[in-house]
Amino acid sequence: MTIPPVVRFLAAQALAFGVLAGLARWTTLGDLVSGWGWVACDAGLAVAGCAMFRLPWWWLPLAAGLPFAVAAASGAAVPWWGWATALGLLALIYGGGVTTRVPLYLSNxxxxxxxxxxxxxxxxxxxxxxxxxxxxxxxxxxxxxxxxxxxxxxxxxxxxxxxxxxxxxxxxxxxxxxxxxxxxxxxxxxxxxxxxxxxxxxxxxxxxxxxxxxxxxxxxxxxxxxxxxxxxxxxxxxxxxxxxxxxxxx
Ligand SMILES: C[S@@+](CC[C@H](N)C(=O)[O-])C[C@H]1O[C@@H](n2cnc3c(N)ncnc32)[C@H](O)[C@@H]1O
Incomplete structure (x- = not known):
């Protein structure tokens, strides 16, 4: 069974984040790297993960952009339930086609x-x-x-x-x-x-x-x-x- 690309993409992001969290916790790297430096490392690792999981090339810029987007958005004055509601709405509308890679658009x-x-x-x-x-x-x-x-x-x-x-x-x-x-x-x-x-x-x-x-x-x-x-x-x-x-x- 082939694993859907979106699952591989999320796995690459989780892996990158996990590796960095481990380095921050158990090494002295945290003293040397700044906030945006961590984000850049996370983006680089996520790109490498996507390449390792054999995702098509156009997933790589998405993998690089996501950590920066999340870091930038985390400064916004939006409560956690605002993000959760937005995610829930997206899942309600587009959830069915995520694994089959079919978005919603309409016949004429x-x-x-x-x-x-x-x-x-x-x-x-x-x-x-x-x-x-x-x-x-x-x-x-x-x-x-x-x-x-x-x-x-x-x-x-x-x-x-x-x-x-x-x-x-x-x-x-x-x-x-x-x-x-x-x-x-x-x-x-x-x-x-x-x-x-x-x-x-x-x-x-x-x-x-x-x-x-x-x-x-x-x-x-x-x-x-x-x-x-x-x-x-x-x-x-x-x-x-x-x-x-x-x-x-x-
Ligand atoms: C491109 S839209 C077409 C909508 C409609 N047939 C039309 O022509 O206006 C494709 C729809 O298929 C749904 N879809 C994708 N994969 C599906 C699946 N495995 N089972 C059921 N629906 C699915 C998506 O959620 C989306 O609403």
Missing amino acids: RAATEELARLLPATPGVRACDLGAGLGGPTLGLASRRPDALVVGVEASPGPWLVCWLRALPRRNCRMLLGDIFRHDLADYDLVYAFLSPAPMPRLWEKVRTEMKPGALLVSNTFVVPGIEPERIITLPGRSDARLLIYRVPG
Whole structure:
């Protein structure tokens, strides 16, 4: 099992801090190094830790910057619960995508309209938005296709609560709090994903093994590496905005 980058990043920071705390406690280094000197040493050790844990290069400036940001912020007149509340809010909104490396950003209306056209015209047809965000595609699809059952799965509690409240008036729409990789896809005719490059190989493996032959995976923007989409629909907006349509092989 590979350890998620954010865990390795935090481990490098903790290791750097632990080493310095040990040096300060058990050596005379504390008399020689100034406050900002300690911060610089901490940043250097954290960078080395990130390199040792084989994080991509762009984590290194973040590792160097974090100790300085924390040291600078510690002088601000913010009580501990202010920081704790901010951290809690971030976890509520973005927590679900931290380990799968998928942040929250939203599909446009054109994507939802295309999804409604792609969904087969069979009564009782089922669709799922994997990582439902604030529920736009799930609710949009449910209102455009009242003949379908549309499910949204979201791991972050904050967005999920928004989705759940928005879905209350709709009878053909369900919002589930949970991990998409623990959600069984066997009953769906179409699954929609607007995630990131990181989970696409694992997602395709899940789709291929669980969904019935002929069912569709529609990915907004991100390709499944090594698999040719059956069709690509260009979307308005960003230059790379498109729907990639993959059919589950027989
Ligand atoms: C880019 S947003 C897309 C939101 C929505 N589908 C849309 O198109 O507007 C991706 C969402 O997936 C959620 N997510 C990421 N990994 C997840 C996982 N393993 N299980 C459930 N949700 C996840 C994130 O919390 C985020 O809200």
